[in-house]
Amino acid sequence: MRRRWRLERAAAEADVAAAVDVAPILHRLAVLLEAGIAPDRAWEHLAASGDPASRRVHDRRQSGAPLTDAIAAEPGVWHEVAAAWHVATTVGAPLARTLRGMAEALRDAEAARDDIRVALAEPTATARLVAWLPLVAVALALTLGFDVLATLRHPVGAACLVVGALLMVGAHVWTRRLVARARPGGGVPGTSAELLAIALSGGVSIGRAEEVLASVDVSPADADRDVLDLSTSAGVPAVDLLRATAELERHRARIEGRMRAAHLTSRLLLPLGVCTLPAFLLIGVAPMLLSTTTSASVTL
Template identity: 50%
Template sequence: MRRAERYRAEERRAVAETAQRLAVLLRAGIAPERAWHFIAEVDGGPAASIVARMGSGQRIADAVEQEGGPWRSIAGAWRIAAEVGAPLADSLRSIAGAARDAAEAADDVAIALAEPAMTARIMTWLPAAGLLLGAALGFDVVGVVLGTPVGAASVIAGAGMMLLGRWWSARLIRSASRRAETPGLRAEFTAIALSGGASASRASALVEDADPGGDPGTTARVLELSRVAGVPAAELLRAAAADERQGARTHGRIAAAQLGSRLLLPLGVCTLPAFFLLGVAPMILSVLATTPVVW
């Protein structure tokens, strides 16, 4: 797993842990500001930054939102719950579960991607290894490259193909690992708003202000089902959020499985020709340059 992906996974787990601890402290009767201070005193890190901003006069939701990334899920839930009077502890517990599911899904996808991604990185260095192998075997690779136009052109073209292959492979890997920050967050936010007694229209407006991403159509269909069936929408929405996270996990696994075959394209189009141009062609030219011509 790349460093940026490791950081995002750790950040999701930190958000889930913080939201869960806040829910427990709030349920125990501790005031929200004091709960944040206790967590910052023990954990430091983002919680300490949030408390510092709170000390400068910012509201809690605004201070949390400035952390960005998955911390925006806590900020959005906090803001909506405060607006409609929903139970804050229960709202944070829902967000903790959502963030934990998202972190586990991201870990599953990263594990599935690890092997094809590592294979791709190794294969893109194969042309350079061929060039070094030719020099190690005693072929006058350097003389051919520096002394003949054909050798120089071969190496330049091979280096270009190698870089193109690396760029192409990296793009395929990024595309396979791309996913929503926290799938199902829109449905979770809507459930929080409805649990505080807000109407469906007001809940939708509050969720839009929080900008959780995701497909509004999914939430709209759940609300319509709730209206037609005459049942509370909150549990339907949380079930839809869980389904969305499971769908994101399945999609990530499928993308990881398909990555292995897709990486064959840059391998065949770029890496193997680059291996010939960098590794094989200079050795052939070196042999030809040192072989006397017999008339």
């Protein structure tokens, strides 16, 4: 169970690290493209500079894979990058500007994840520390000279140990789920609005833009459709409105993440009161009382 939790944390941290590395790569690509370098040649330059992700993309491209498929084969947020690349090249939108916009979106999303991780650090560390409280009580009892291990041969002592261990496991699972719910999800908030803005910046119609998004398994959100309706009724371009909507969604994701982290502090009191403290009494206090009672009975 602990191993599974660590694997999940490692996967989440790997996605975060990938997001941190992607934004500079996209910015460099945008600079190379603005200088008039062809896309394949730009990837080759980045691969030659020693960037591992660019090298893998270039190797897949050399093996005959389409460029968008070569990009999408990378883990984490590279899928969103591949979708943006496909949309831009399909509708003829400026690719360099698209990459700059995606780099800014990734930086915003990463800043939001940083805020949430900082807010989660203290309650998560406290929960892990408190989870060891029953075992600390056992160590304290042994230090004070109580024959705790001998009480395990008593039916009541064995029952206390089993129930206390089950409560500790329950507290661990409960805490892990609470923390997992409070952590930020994967992906980049506002992706559909960002991709729709990229498609419309190529000068295509709204219907064609939705078709291109459907080709990368993305459909406009309700907020995106509201923006499109506003653009149509007011007769104004929808691109800037959609990009503003994407920024708003990333801002909301940051605020919601902070709120989840704030609520986590109080929610972690539930496994503490329901599981950890009873386990402390059963594993730490009850054996000491039983040891005292047994010693008194033997003396008499």
